Amino acid sequence: MSTNTMERLLAHPPETVWAAMFAPEAAEHWLGTVASVLPEREGAAFCWLYDPGARLPYAYPGRIEQLTRHRRLELLASLYSCDAEVRMTFELIDQGDGRTRLTLRQEGFPEEGHGRFERDGFLHHWDHFLELLGDYLDGTPHNYHTMHGTELGVIPVGAVRGEGLLVQGVAIASPADGAGVRAGDVIRGAKDMPFDSLDDLDAWVEAHRPGDTVELLIGERVVPVTLRAKVYAPA
Numbered sequence: 001m002s003t004n005t006m007e008r009l010l011a012h013p014p015e016t017v018w019a020a021m022f023a024p025e026a027a028e029h030w031l032g033t034v035a036s037v038l039p040e041r042e043g044a045a046f047c048w049l050y051d052p053g054a055r056l057p058y059a060y061p062g063r064i065e066q067l068t069r070h071r072r073l074e075l076l077a078s079l080y081s082c083d084a085e086v087r088m089t090f091e092l093i094d095q096g097d098g099r100t101r102l103t104l105r106q107e108g109f110p111e112e113g114h115g116r117f118e119r120d121g122f123l124h125h126w127d128h129f130l131e132l133l134g135d136y137l138d139g140t141p142h143n144y145h146t147m148h149g150t151e152l153g154v155i156p157v158g159a160v161r162g163e164g165l166l167v168q169g170v171a172i173a174s175p176a177d178g179a180g181v182r183a184g185d186v187i188r189g190a191k192d193m194p195f196d197s198l199d200d201l202d203a204w205v206e207a208h209r210p211g212d213t214v215e216l217l218i219g220e221r222v223v224p225v226t227l228r229a230k231v232y233a234p235a
Contacts, residue, residue, distance in 0.1 A: 002115070003107040004123045008130045010100045012137045014070040014092040017100045020137055021073065021090070029141040030133040042067045046075065052155060053171035080168060081114040081157050086122065102130065114157065117166040121158030124198035150208050151230040152176050154187070154201075161196040164188035164217075179225040181218065188217040 010017055020026040027036035027048065034057065035049040044064050051057035062077035062085070073090040086108045093101040104126060109119035135142050153174020159165040167185045170177045181187070189195040191214070193204050208214065210229040215222050 001107060002109040002111055002119050003105065004109075004119060004126070005103070005105045006123070006127055006130065007101060007103040008134055009095070010102055010134050010137060011098070012100060013098055014094050014100045016137065017092055017102060017133075018070045020133060026136055030136045031129055032132075039064070040067065040069070053153075053174070055169060055172055058169065079109070079115065079118045081118060081166065082110055084108060084110050084115055084118075086118070102133075104130065114166060116160045117158035119158065120160065120197055121156060124158065149230050150205055150210055150212075150227050152205060152225065152227060154181060156198055156201065159195050159197045159200065165195040165198070165201060175225045175227055176216075179216070179223050181216070181223065181225075185218050188219075190217065191215040191222070 020030070022038050022040055024033075024036040027033045027038075031048060032050065032052070033048045034051045036047070038046045038048075042064055045061065046064060047059050047061045049057055049059045058080070060077050060080070062075050064073070065076050065087070066072065066074040071092055075088045076085050077088060078085055086106050089105045091103040091105075093103070095101055106122050106126070109115045109122070132142055151171075151174060153171040153176035154165075154167055155169040155171065157166040157168045163186060165187045167181060167183055167187065169183050170181050187195055189200075190204060193200065195201050195204070208227055210227055213224055213226045215224050217223075
């Protein structure tokens, strides 16, 4: 089993950070959810619901394994693309000066099959989520889904070096949807860049502009796609 570990130094006390982790209105910003149920109780079920324009909303369900208020939260969450669960442990360490060191450890990703894609996806997304949590606490909230001005429309699980990017879903009527990209496809890359990680995908999207026609490599197929300006759903 594989593990991810990351941390952030937040300019707020543990009590404030803890409250933001549980508040549904905060999760809309730092987690990008449309709904969030995270009871402050050991043994309770939780669920984060996402709807980024995919054919169906999708959820990350799980349960709260351990909870020590303002200090430690341990979650067990189902992985999307394989029959496994990931254990997520949040540790809040009071730095004594109004700041908190937040450490997140994720473990349980299978080392074979789709678990490798999940590991990359969790590492990539949660690295951004913790950054957005800091922004939210600082009073300058952003949303993960508005980070690019150019849209491909692929909702990825994650990527594996040398293999490509596993597609979880495709946004309705997006450029990828119109080009025939579907859930379960593995995009090896574009003609101008391999996709060895989700950071590669972000950098590639950022380097292109609406109206650019690109070629994706899916298996042995070459799939032309014309990118467009990102379309945001109304609040």
